[in-house]
Amino acid sequence: FLSAMKKLTPYAIKSGWFVTDPIAKLKRPKMSPAVPHSLTESDVLSLLDAPDVDTPIGLRDRAMLEVLYATGLRVTELVRLQYDQVSLAQGLVRVVGKGDKERLVPLGEEAIEWLSRYMKSGRPVLSERQSGWVFITQRGTLLTRQAFWYRIRTYAEQAQINSHLSPHTLRHAFATHLLNHGADLRVLQMLLGHSDLSTTQIYTQVAKERLQQMHATFHPRG
Template sequence: MGVAIAAETDELIAQFLDRLWLKQGVSKHTSSAYQTDLRNFERFLSSHQRGSLLSVHATELEDYLLWRRQQGLSPRSTNRALSAIKKFYQYACSERLCAFDPSSRLQRPKQPQSIPHSLSEAEVDALLQAPQVDDPIQLRDRAMLEVLYASGLRVTELVQLTASQVSMQQGLVRVIGKGNKERLVPLGEEALDWLQRYIREARPQLLRQPCDWLFITRRGGPLTRQAFWHRIKYYAGQADIRSHLSPHTLRHAFATHLLNHGADLRVLQMLLGHSDLSTTQIYTHVARERLQQLHAAHHPRA
């Protein structure tokens, strides 16, 4: 691809992402992923001499999906790439940059439904107690872990919390989720107690200058998602937790444990901020498996 064509493509993708952010409020992570997906598609077109983004037909898109399958790329990543491509051509057609949408009839690859890994209640308790709370950083981490397990927030939502989003009096946190959608989530007494202790004892020691970020580093700024994920892994090691961990481990545990204790699926959907109930229903498989294990362990005729 020539330098001039590459620059035009980059500008076109940037304009599309700007429009997407204005209309749908996508996160930086999603925007970056879409940018990568579109550039990968453009590289495929260039290396296979299939034209440019604005000159393809459905055949080229079908060949690209086939090529991804031959490369062993997962259906999940291909679905995301196809989502980026479809949104791009919807934008291109609306701006009359192309005469038709070549992606309109493409079907998303079917992907197996992955069951999220969770922790037992005993493992969660061990993880929460791992931080040594006489240290301000570890007291901050204890408060973060407690809030995470009490609310089921995404890690990104947690690290981006500001003090003004939390109502101590009402025991609620106002969360800004995907697509800039807001939801109110209760925290519970235990999480509120640790949060108040962190704000009273640890946060003033970490604060370098006035800021509204709730959870801050030694430099007085907000944590990154990756930094807090490393903290979770560290405490899992301290607690000798050998179960599979992911950045959303406590979110999965929150959802599973609520269902195990009788929570309604619709309520759980609202708490997690899922736009589609089918996304929430995956946790019923985890909860059902756990109930079967409990039945097998404790019923006299199991």
Template sequence: MLNKKPRLPAPVQIPESSSYLQGFRDYLIAQTVSPHTRNAYLSDLIQCSECLTKPLTDWNHDDISDVLIELTKKQKSPRSIARSLSALRSFYKFLREQKLRSDNPVAAHKTPKLGRALPKDISEADVEALIQAPDINTALGLRDRAMFEVLYACGLRVSELINLRLELINLKQGYLRIIGKGNKERLVPMGQMACEWVEKYLNEGRSQLYKSATDYLFLTQHGGIMSRQNFWYAIKRYALQAGIQAELSPHTMRHAFATHLLNHGADLRVVQMLLGHSDLSTTQIYTHVAQVRMQQLHAQHHPRA
């Protein structure tokens, strides 16, 4: 029996007006890129170009971000978005080599990590149960209630929460100044409830824990600085006490902050800034969590689901 040659994919039909894409196709051929990859790149670029009216050759960093948002809204998978970014990165490399551009607007965009698990989902009811679990008649209970309120209201990393200092808090204006990863600074609104509980803790609880000079906000029963392990054990203990079945960790509350904001209509870029993500693709995973949650709610409550 004769060996059959592999069947090559049909070439992608490039619009006649897209001379740059035609040039890019010839560039990929010269680079001996496989027909399958070549077709995939061209298809992705055509699809991306349909997201904006601005010519593909003139896009900047923000335009790429807008396209990533549009692809996410179309429920494209992280793998699909990663391939689109790869196609865009190769296209702008081609333009640079042709002296048609001096920059690559995709350079600062990180490719979404593939194969990572979705963040653990926790309902708003479970969050509320956890927040209300501490005994607010004790100094430690007031501290824990304030910590939970701040963590959920601001979406902080646990390291950012335990390292909060008094000088970083502005209760009058209702915001925190956070020094995040890479010493990047961001302002995060606290919300009324978090402000009220932090103020209550400062007035009634912290003075009972204060043992020696320190400007850290949240203190241990011995007056020291809270550790990640201290807070992790606290969440586990309160989750058990509140009868919460979902697996909880300090990072779960950060996930809940982002997911619940998106569920209630928040803009993805706003969530990105609040979380302190340097790249939008890192934040995009939360849209998948929100979509899964909405599908579950629809299936549960819609009469014709």
């Protein structure tokens, strides 16, 4: 409506309908940020199980998916992960995020196990070239964000996941599922590397909708 009025007003003033612009001081309403699409926990498990872990590439991809879901990393942060950022002994990843801000994120048992298997059995087979990158191609080069996004979509098709997907789908799932299980919003903010809590609060709406769906499905009077 406001956009239409702004286009009409110059003509109205020129035609003598108004002396001054009647909407000059009106401000555009703030748009609510888009609610991120997430996956159900069962969909995530299906996606994690999709790679063929009997191959070095499949083992790499399984490790990447596990780390992505366990930590909520951005895809760019994941593909650029280096050895000196990972501590399997402590179960932590040191992430260099936007604005070169560092944060420590726990890996979790499953991610540690798959990452360890990949480092021992998958990565050496992919390439003997020495580099600091954790996740590499068969040529020993850095895996790109676009290439990994393509593989996510391929695995989603294999797992027959029909939900909307984006490069940040598992990051959104990480955040939503943590909130569904009672995680503190401030802690989630630190794990995601958000500088502003309002950015993290978007996920409360997703979690709320999920809880409402569960209530409607399972409550005897839902």
